[in-house]
Amino acid sequence: MPDDPDLPLLQRFAKGDNAALGELARRYEQPLLGLALGIVNNRELARDAVQDMWVRVIRAAASFQAQSSVRTWMYRILINRAITLRQAAARKPVSTTFPEADAATAVHAGEEAERIRTAVRELPENQQLILLLAYHEGLTHEAAADVLGIPLGTLKSRLHAALTALRAKLGAEVVA
């Protein structure tokens, strides 16, 4: 990925420039936290997932092989880590009781939004992930397909299937 705009930043950081990592964080930390929150549905776990991702990025900065873009790499690390954390939390009886939703968003969310959220949580894990990535602000569909390692067409067809399943869960037809 020679035209990756984030690669020079990672290389600078690998050479000891912490400010370069700060610049990467300025670009991606907030959307990454958002995606992590979407996956784990818990702010603390989301922060943990992002922190773990940064740790991994810091450790592997020097050995990054640029077989994908830095952003794709970071998203992949985050998604894998977030899924692991969610599964681990689900196995723990105490921590399996996720908060219903982010408190801040819950204040502003209406009943309809809450229904949609609940329905999404009830979908299979892969469909949840497709929906979250496809509607995540930080990623285009092409980028989301790249993160998932699938062609764009496959992403779209899976997105369609996920939406259909979501609508079925909601038990009502979504009007355009």
Add this chain to the structure above:
Amino acid sequence: MSIDQSSLEATLTSMTAWNDPAQGVWQTALAATRPVRRQRLSRPSKLVSVLAVLVLVGLAVGIMLPSLGKARSSRRVASEMSVASGPPPAAKTAARARGGESTNYAMAGGPPPPASAAPASPPPPPQPAIDAPADRMVIRKATVELKTPDVRAAFAKAAQVTSEAQGEYIESSSLTGEGDEMQATMTLRVAATRLSTVLNQLRGLAEVTSENSTGEDITDQFVDLDARLRNEQRIETELLELLASRKDAPLREVLELRDSISRVRESIERMTAQRERLSRLVSLATVLVIIRPDSTKPPPIPDGLGRYFVKQLRSAWQGSLTFLADSIALLVHIIIGGAVFWIAGALILAAILTARRRATRRLGQEPAPSL
């Protein structure tokens, strides 16, 4: 119940939105990672250090093993030699002091003792003098057979080991034959207290082929002779007193008394002479030196400065070649003898490097989330 498409999309988008602007998670990660990263990175370094130490230990063992083996074999050879050549000098001395015992050091077929290893070598340190106890009278005799390329020179040097100042002398000497048939024989009378010193000097003259020492204890004989002598002297005194008191005795008796006195005196003189002879035998040890030619070695050439330099140069060259050969042998020994360790070390190192490379590669890549 209908749901607006835009509402659906907005809700899905809001599910992955982070509304809190205060972040800095990366800084926390950076602060937390520094020591961890150092620790993680130092782990392979520790492994490499441990491996290096193991290699060094292996190397040291590889170096030491041949030396230990050599030392062990040298000790074995020395032990075999000492068994073959008899008890050590101290034991021999003690044995001689007890009297009536003999020691025989046959050098044929075996290496000579260090003191007589080579004619050119410096003379060995003098051994403690063999001092017979004051109440023991021991006649000491020794035979030393030497082998040298230059019999004549060794013969001349052997003649100089006696010390006239101490009453020592050459009892007999002969030099017969020519070439390989030449043989020198010399009987030395040396002070018994200097026997060890003289033997050491002789050993330094040439290669010792055999050595034999005997000690004959004549204390009893000497004491007996002394008693008899005192007895005879007492008889002489009594006879003289008797003669003086019988001045008016008949002539026949006087003549008989004088005859008796004469016999007693003769006996006293004989015993006195015998006593002196024994004392001389005890005070002066007899050393028989036999020198034969050594045809295997060329006669030494008298060294001038130039010859000495050339000889030393040749010796240094030989020494360097020997050192080189020893070094190569040692290296071969280390490489071949330690092959198992080298292979094991190389495998461990390769495994560590491969694991590190894989870990690094894995760290720099991230598989796509499986759906």
